[in-house]
Amino acid sequence: MDAVERANVERQKRWVKDQKVGEGTYAVVYRGREASTGRKVAIKKIKVGQFKDGLDMSAVREVKYLRELKHQNVIELLDVFSSKTNLNLVLEFLDSDLEMIIKDRSLVFLPADIKSWMAMTFRGLEFCHRNFVLHRDLKPNNLLIASDGQLKIADFGLARDFADPGYKMTCQVITRWYRPPELLFGCRYYGTAVDIWSVGCIFAELMLRTPYLAGESDMDQLKTIFRALGTPTEQDWPGHTKLPDYITVGQFPKTPLRDLFTAASPDALNLLSKCLIYEPRRRISAKDALHHQYFFAQPHPSYPSKLPKCATQLATAQPLEEVDANVDMESTVAGGKGGPIKARPKRKLNSPYDDSKSRSIARRLDFTQPIPGS
Structure with missing residues (x-):
């Protein structure tokens, strides 16, 4: 056994799989723990043998980007090890997700x-x-939502780098309800604005407590967007009629956001409108969004530990050091502040997987779907 194999065996021994919590065509997800501390983790076992060319590209991407991205609002990849013909990703265990919270009436x-x-x-x-x-x-x-209320971006199976702005990319990404119109029209050259549109849809969903732009097909998705925001003109979005899959879907007038979001503050509506601009180059950036007046106006953001929690989260919550969500936005752009999330005490806790009515957190790891493009 060479040094690499020995190191892999040592890493494998560090983690214990306790219970299978979900299985798909391409992976199995287990609830597990660290052998030495009892810390709860999620272990995602990729079925390498299922793929003609070896590894699933979504697994490669997830490992690649999570190894590079270390931030309190991005899920942490704790370890990677192989066993037989399988690749295992060890991820931090999280109690809930924002969808479960939105749906909890x-x-x-x-x-x-x-x-x-x-x-x-x-x-x-x-x-x-x-x-x-x-x-x-x-x-x-x-x-995903941790027991201390911290929100973490997860599932990087469709992620990719964009250092080369002239590189052609697939438009078959982003779940339809959160997909921007340029991708629905077949745009193959895009940047960060596609993620900003998705965040705008999430922002609207948090205020409405129901999906904002819920189309039943790609064509219906475009109609749904245009009904809500008005059919774009060449002035609104120069060049959109030249996109590869452009098709006319009817003329709809623009409806003021205030008519639907009646309780939202002017600052909230302004930020929402900047996320949902048709012209991708005019959409607000994540950096500029953090400096938007919305985040500085009253009321200040709730402490993460004081945010609403599902019943499953309340069962697992432990006293943690308070982290102030009302951070200085200069430090937010630099990576945020607040202490690290503390390891939970060693004891058996209830989890979302014990509730048959809750959608398994394992599904948030998107282990059932193949990568639809590069």
């Missing part, structure tokens, strides 16, 4: 709560974009 959201979730989302996304990584699948169930 027993929870009441305050404007300060929405502001906190948005600040953490933009903080994590700004870090990704600053490091030239597009996520390309932002949606509420890929925004």
Whole structure:
């Protein structure tokens, strides 16, 4: 056994798989723990043998980008090891996700709560974009929530770098309800603006407590967007009629956001409108969003530990050092502040996997779908 094999065996011994919590065509996800400390983890076992050319590209991407991205608002990849013909990704265990919280009608959201979730989302996304990584699948169930309330961007299976602005990319990315119109029209050259549109849809969903732009097909998605925001003109979006898959889908008037988001503040509506601009180059960046007046106006963002939690989170919550979500935005852009998340005490806890009515957190790791393009 050479040194590499010995190191792999040592890493494998460090982690214990306790319970299978989900299985798809391409991977199995286990709830596990660190053998020495009992710390809970999620272990994602990729079935390497399922792929003609060896490894699934989504697994390669997830490992590549999570090894590079270390931030309190990005899920942490703790370890990687192989066993037989399988690749195992060890990820930090998270109790819930934003979709579960949005759908829990027993929870009441305050404007300060929405502001906190948005600040953490933009903080994590700004870090990704600053490091030239597009996520390309932002949606509420890929925004995981730790027991201390910290939001973390997860599932980098569709992520890719964008250092070369002239490189052609697939438009078959981002879940339809959160996909920007330029991708629906077949755009193959794009940048960070595609993620910003997704965040705008999430922002709207937090305020409405239901998906904002929920189309049933790609064509219906475009109609849904245009009904909500008006059919774009050449003045609104120069050149969009020249995109590869452009098609006319009807003329719809622009409806003021205030008509639907009746309780939103002027600052919230202004930020939302800047995320949902048709012209990608005019959309606000994650960095500029963090400096938007919305985050400085009253009410200040809720402390993450005070944010609404699902019943499953309340069962697992432990006393943690308070982290102030009302951070100075200069330090937010530099990576945020607040102490590291502390390891939970060693004891058996309830989890979302014990609730048959809850969607398994394992599904947030997107282990059932192949990569639809590069």
